[in-house]
Amino acid sequence: MTGTTGNTGTTGTTDTNASARIPTPTPTSTTAPVIVVGAGPTGLLLAGDLAAAGVPVTLVEKRPHRISNLSRAFVLHARALEQLDARGLADGLEAVGRPLDRLQLFGRLGVDLTDLPSRFRHVLVLPQYEVEAVLERRAVEAGVDFRYETEVTGLAQDGDGVTVEIRGPGGRAESLRGVYAVGADGMRSKVREAIGVPFPGRSVIRSVVLADVRLAEPPGTLLTVNAVRDAFAFLAPFGDGYYRVIGWRRGHEVSDREPLGLDEVREITRLALGRDYGMHEARWMSRFHSDERQAPAYRVGRVFLAGDAAHVHTPAGGQGMNTGLQDAANLGWKLAQVVSGHAPEALLDTYQAERHPVGRSVLRSSGGIIRLAMAHRPWTLALRTALVTVLDGVAPVRRRAAGRITGIGYRYAAPRGAHPLVGTRVPDVALAGGGRLYEALRGGRFVLIAPRSHDVGPDRAGRLTAARWASDRRTAVLVRPDGHVAWAADSADAAAIESALAAHVG
Structure with missing residues (x-):
């Protein structure tokens, strides 16, 4: 975040x-x-x-x-964790972070991440x-x-x-x-x-407060977020005894340089969440304003x-x-x-x-x-209620939203006439011999997954790993070092595979 x-x-x-x-x-x-x-x-x-x-x-x-x-x-989302896994770093971070597999938003919307098509079916909270x-x-x-x-x-x-x-x-x-x-x-x-x-764009929200605090009465859920007409607040644990608080109150937009006290953080939290959980001992507090620019x-x-x-x-x-x-x-x-x-x-x-x-x-x-969190007019509040209802009740819409936020739902555009898999993100599939894809990606190599073994040749040995599917599949797939498909074919002989390797691996 x-x-x-x-x-x-x-x-x-x-x-x-x-x-x-x-x-x-x-x-x-x-x-x-x-x-x-x-x-x-x-x-x-x-x-x-x-x-x-x-x-x-x-x-x-x-x-x-x-x-x-x-x-x-x-916060680390599933796709970022997959990229770190491809570098042998994810398991160490998982050991020190706090995994959350369910988020509770706007009081009633539960977002369940346990069905994400990823090895990492959660968000990982760590600084x-x-x-x-x-x-x-x-x-x-x-x-x-x-x-x-x-x-x-x-x-x-x-x-x-x-x-x-x-x-x-x-x-x-x-x-x-x-x-x-x-x-x-x-x-x-x-x-x-x-x-x-x-760098065109604009400021969207001003005078947001951030604080890392201890709580005398930690909330029952690991991640707490809610919005009312005039405030919103977000609360999440770091795992070291401190909680991150993010809050905003309508009508109190001051300079980022304005001093921030713990009493103000408590007040915003009470307004948005109904209580301040005995907030004390802030190790850091700050204001910021958030821009949208590209x-x-x-x-x-x-x-x-x-x-x-x-x-x-x-x-x-x-x-x-x-x-x-x-x-x-x-x-x-x-x-x-x-x-x-x-x-x-x-x-x-x-x-x-x-x-x-x-x-x-x-x-x-x-x-x-x-903008949903900042809603306060009757029509915007009604829109938020309607969207929450749709997300809560329509599984495909909920999965699509989760895929975008976690990063696993994106695919890159493919050339015209390419196989439908080209550009897609590849999940951490099992490989013959007990390995898995994101282990094979370590070292920045391409990975060729085919039904049969293929000789990559000495010139490509340091840049390409050849593997076979653990399951019975006929498709041949060349996976880029970033985990997206570079080339695929439903049925490919050695010559077709070699042509693809020459084009993509060099």
């Missing part, structure tokens, strides 16, 4: 040459094929994926080398800093070159690469040179500004945007960190393929084509939830 402290978006036309913003070049220069800016969950996952694939990467982060114990995001710590360890072990306390001061690109000007500790200036650069540096992205990409272009030349640098939305549904992680999972393997010479550069265009529609859909779903 990601809250954003918004500012107005930039406007203007997209500019592929930002050299006018570059200060005088400095004599020091470092070269890496990919430069990633921003060491939040998105940047850490992306940098770790690239380094694990053998692509040298430099990660630039403005903050000091320190994982904060304060966090706005605190963002726990996710960042795991991803940082992985990136360090993979050999990522970290540059903490370093900010971007300019960026330019040409036909051969990208030059990123940075200022490090003590004000030391340096030039970084890469083949590609990725801005994962949040809502106020310096990278997005440097390439001239606007960059029209996720790629400009050799520069890409991911995570909050590409899209921000309301915290409803807890989709912020999750969407960013999936951006990184989509882009990382494509950059690795192209940089390593195993795929044409045109593959990188599919990042915009696949992820931009998902970002737009998340804006709509999270915005719809927050």
Whole structure:
């Protein structure tokens, strides 16, 4: 769940040459094929994926080398957990988080996640800093070159690469040179500004309060949320004795810099939930306002945007960190393929084509939830009641809504004439020999699942895993490193499979 402290978006036309913003070049220069800016969950996952694939990467982060114990995001959904499982990280996070398989919304709507078509039939409540710590360890072990306390001061690109000007500790200036650069540096992205990409949108809700508190009388359900005419509140456990409170009260929209006291958090909670559960001992409190914004272009030349640098939305549904992680999972393997010479550069265009529609859909779903929570006029309250009734009573509608929020319901567009499975997300299917798909995906490899064994050849051994179905199936499926189908055929001989591998694996 990601809250954003918004500012107005930039406007203007997209500019592929930002050299006018570059200060005088400095004599020091470092070269890496990919430069990633921003060491939040998105940047850490992306940098770790690239380094694990053998692509040298430099990660630039403005903050000091320190994982904060304060966090706005605190929910991992099923699709993000699947991506982490494909990197061998999900089980460790499951051990420290709190799984919730049922959510209670607006007093009467129960959302049961136990029938999700995923290994992870729940949401996992844990703070963002726990996710960042795991991803940082992985990136360090993979050999990522970290540059903490370093900010971007300019960026330019040409036909051969990208030059990123940075200022490090003590004000030391340096030039970084890469083949590609990725801005994962949040809502106020310096990278997005440097390439001239606007960030249109608006603030949706102001003066939302956040607090991590202890409760003298914990609620009976693990996750509590409700909305009345003039307030809403959300309560969820971290598992360490503290609870996250998110609340809003109509008619009290003050500046984000206005001091926040525990009495105000208690008052909003009582108004929305009927009681404050003996709230005390706040370790952190903050105000924020939530924006809905999306960059029209996720790629400009050799520069890409991911995570909050590409899209921000309301915290409803807890989709912020999750969407960013999936951006990184989509882009990382494509950059690795192209940089390593195993795929044409045109593959990188599919990042915009696949992820931009998902970002737009998340804006709509999270915005719809927050507007339902803020409803107070008779007709909007009636609409909320009607929608809750439909969701509660119509199973296909409920499954579709759950698929969108958890991320498992998205599929990518396929070329005309492609097999119906192309672009779909593949669940964690069982493989012959007792393994499963998301174990086979570890290492950033493609996975070929076929009825019979297929010799992948020595040239592809490090980039492709060949497996057989555990069940009796005739379909051959080539699964991309991000768990989506690249190619499929209902009946394919060795020659057809080899042709598909040449086209997709290289």
